[in-house]
Amino acid sequence: MKTPSSSIQDYLKAIYELAEECAPEPVTTSLLADRLGLARPSVTGMLQKMASTKPGLVEYLRYQGVRLTPAGEKVALEVIRHHRLIESYLSEALDFPWDEVNHEADQLEHVISEALEDRIAQKLGYPELDPHGQPIPARDGTINKRQEIRLSELPEGSVAVVCRVSDQDPAILRYLDQIGLRLSTPIEVTDRGPFDGPLHVRVAEEPTTHALGRSVTDRVYVLQAEEASRSSTNG
Amino acid sequence: MKTPSSSIQDYLKAIYELAEECAPEPVTTSLLADRLGLARPSVTGMLQKMASTKPGLVEYLRYQGVRLTPAGEKVALEVIRHHRLIESYLSEALDFPWDEVNHEADQLEHVISEALEDRIAQKLGYPELDPHGQPIPARDGTINKRQEIRLSELPEGSVAVVCRVSDQDPAILRYLDQIGLRLSTPIEVTDRGPFDGPLHVRVAEEPTTHALGRSVTDRVYVLQAEEASRSSTNG
DNA sequence: TCCATAAGTTAGGTAAGACTAATAATGGAA
């Protein structure tokens, strides 16, 4: 049972993340194609192959989508552990800004050895969260899930603490950093536009508020009230 | 002029290193095939392709071998800079032993960004030598060559200082480390067997000597007399 | 000078992973 190719690792990671981000299991072909930047037929073909390897990595439901098998999830979590440890290391040890680490880690995650993975984890003191607040799976594949909710789901008037941000879009990360919205920052929803209108958010108790669209508020996660006490940046 | 594939980078690096190690230019197809662990026809095919890309990377002489063009040498030096900086970083910052860094760097050299390359160089204080004493090319492609000679060429009775070791064979590196032969270690050739017999070498002024075969003494380079003062480990 | 052998190349083929164009299933609106 040798390690799957980089491509297959990317598919598995994407499937895991998409299943986590949007409830709708199974994960759909086009969602995957979008995320991976590939044509849909390429994805169909690869999914069929992944479903029919010795230990099936994926359960493929024709015309419906895919779900990870236990074997597939194991690989996905290993890749994600690599990715998030590398992001953490680049951030902590080499002072990379949080909008650049994802791109770099996407390449490195496939080529580091288990020995290097261990050294990195050790140097960082076995961190549990990456620079975006995403949990780092343990070596045995266990992963901590918190009771976090999307900023877009926060009702008007509520107060919360930022605990996690999607690392997919560097431009959004730069913007968030610029308005002072980082991990552990307290925020308050002062106003909601009608329907899908923008959210007006007070950041870090500052006087001015910021109007944030869905593409931003869907990618920011927060902890409310007592749960907030468990939030912290990784060290 | 986009970056060549990882495979092509490996060919260019190997051609550069082989040309440097053994005088005989042009570098021969089988020498390359051996170094890269590939079948000879695969190498022939790739060399022909590399000779006929827009900016030719290689000058290919049918039945004779190849030489790097200026464009090819530029790429080779960039890859080698990556390789040696990564080796240095793994050794200095992450405490990897000198026999493991080559393998790790062979993978990483192709995927680090220029930004990461710069951060690594900066964190290390712009080192000039890697953990094996090999010179690290500067960003502009300049590289320092010293007046080093092979241990195998050292006459009986001479004294010298180890300044460089091939990083190709981890087993040899482990052995050298074990007998105390490291960078900057002073050595003395106490006896030469007849013809290609083993060299008897005193390491670090210890009482016992070691009999070393050609496969070892060809991979160790030394500086003699006054040149030795220029030798140092990178810091 | 000739030729056996080593070294190098050509020919033909495979595997991975992507693409486009054409076809088929699905599910919601009418």
Next chain:
DNA sequence: TTCCATTATTAGTCTTACCTAACTTATGGA
């Protein structure tokens, strides 16, 4: 219930980088 737009799949290519088997060139002894 029917139909259509969306989504997904099939079919057929392409590129990269390998391989083996068969053939060709170069070379250095006899």
